[in-house]
Amino acid sequence: MGYALILILAWFGFAVIALAVLHRRALAAVWREPVLARPVLIVESDDWGPGPEEDAAALREIAATLGAVRDRGGRSAVMTLGVVGGVPDAAAIRASGFSLYARRSLLEPDFAPIVAAMCDGCRAGVFALQRHGLEHFWPASLMARLRVADGCNSEGILRWLDEGGLRSEALPSPLQSRWVDCTCLPSAPLDPVAVAQAVHEETDLLQRVFGGAPEVAVPNTFVWDDGVEQAWAAHGVRVVVTPGWRYEGRDAAGRLLPPARRIRNGEIGRGGVTYVVRDAYFEPVRGHRAEDVTAALARKCGEGRPLLLETHRESFIGPPPARVAAVAELGRALRMAQSVRPDLCFTTTAELAQALRDAASPLRERRWTPRLAAWCARVCNEPGVARLLKYSGLGALLGAARYLLGDVTYRRSPDAGRC
Ligand SMILES: [Zn+2]
Structure with missing residues (x-):
């Protein structure tokens, strides 16, 4: 059991390294791109x-x-x-x-x-x-x-x-x-x-x-x-x-x-x-x-x-x-x-x-959890990354992360409705 767990962790570890090495620029650019607080x-x-x-x-x-x-x-x-x-x-x-x-x-x-x-x-x-x-x-x-x-x-x-x-x-x-x-x-x-x-x-x-x-x-x-x-x-x-x-x-x-x-x-x-x-x-x-x-x-x-x-x-x-x-x-x-x-x-x-x-715009999301959820969604939809995510299983992990982070749920935004 412990051996299987080590293998799984090693697999995902290698996948994360491959993702970081092959797509580090895209991952960073996707993080820098502003996240909107409302649709x-x-x-x-x-x-x-x-x-x-x-x-x-x-x-x-x-x-x-x-x-x-x-x-x-x-x-x-x-x-x-x-x-x-x-x-x-x-x-x-x-x-x-x-x-x-x-x-x-x-x-x-x-x-x-x-x-x-x-x-x-x-x-x-x-x-x-x-x-x-x-x-x-x-x-x-x-x-x-x-x-x-x-x-x-x-x-x-x-x-x-x-x-x-x-x-x-x-x-x-x-x-x-x-x-x-x-x-x-x-x-x-x-x-x-x-x-x-x-x-x-x-x-x-x-x-x-x-x-x-x-x-x-x-x-x-x-x-x-x-x-x-x-x-x-x-x-x-x-x-x-x-x-x-x-x-x-x-x-x-x-x-x-x-x-x-x-x-x-x-x-x-x-x-x-x-x-x-x-x-x-x-x-x-x-x-x-x-x-x-x-x-x-x-x-x-x-x-x-x-x-x-x-x-x-x-x-x-x-x-x-x-x-x-x-x-x-x-x-x-x-x-x-x-x-x-x-x-x-x-x-x-x-x-x-x-x-x-303008980072201070009310239209911009500043909380880190919605930003992280948006990053996960963007990475999943990023051209060129999808194949690696799919075959490594990282896509499922990112999907689970989005769920746990609560997704980008605008309805929860304290400013919802103020456009
Ligand atoms: Zn035209």
Whole structure:
């Protein structure tokens, strides 16, 4: 009996040593990542910008749905709008013989109803603006692809342009990566001077349209590099939304290259920007339902992390029946999340980042037992660690530890309900 016990202890001892040796950086980073004291849900939507007037109606329907759901502190649900400032001016580009790029921007009267819907939503506290590129592509790459007659899908891009070029979602995926040169694949980095100029132009446009440029940036297709980050920071960006990784380019087939680095909530990047992680999805147009949101919320609560739900304009701009169904599902998801976590907090991504930076924030957990429970949950869900945990049996031990530590039970929080 004693011999068996020694063998078991030795087994787990070796497993712990292997875990520490192989994954010590991840274990430490997971511990340093702030733990939230209460559940937080933010709906993060991208790609809003110039478009047909129906987009304004969609935004107003979304705003009404968000405004009808409030947390215990009276705060309405928030959807961030990743704003794209402009689209190509097809007629002017054609008139130049495809030699010059021209832009139609949100300043044009045609798009005033969309801007008004965004601004009204911001004033009502249901929308928060974020940067998502002056265009959803790098104009020089688009122009080069328009001029190339062979093998680069220029026919499809010409058709897209002739249809108005309003829906960046319809561009080939590599071209949607604004912050890398995808004229030819594999991609190449952009000239940092050109990047800085582009960020300057974007900031100027957003200030003229909205009276101020948002402090949160969402990299298009999550491809960006240090030069982009530095330029953002120099133009007022304080927060960068990430999927938990940074991608820096595309391969010869147009696929994202393996990530250059892992990113966690609250980490600091170039120029002092704060990273937040958005890695859950709610795309009604792709079949995501309210139940998926509550499942993601449960996982994030266990990890003491915020739930940032990624969605896109594409989900809400279909024909009226699809649009109505998508907005209704959004409302159902928010109400269901609130019913399973009554102390759920709604906030903006900028405010969340502020809490991640501030250890004294009431949104931050300071007690060590919930922090340790969150660490156990995070380690169990950490990519690359799962196999070792499973085959060594350490995963079961971590699960038991979470149980004994009481899990991250927000309902016990002394501040529960004060959002
Ligand atoms: Zn986008």
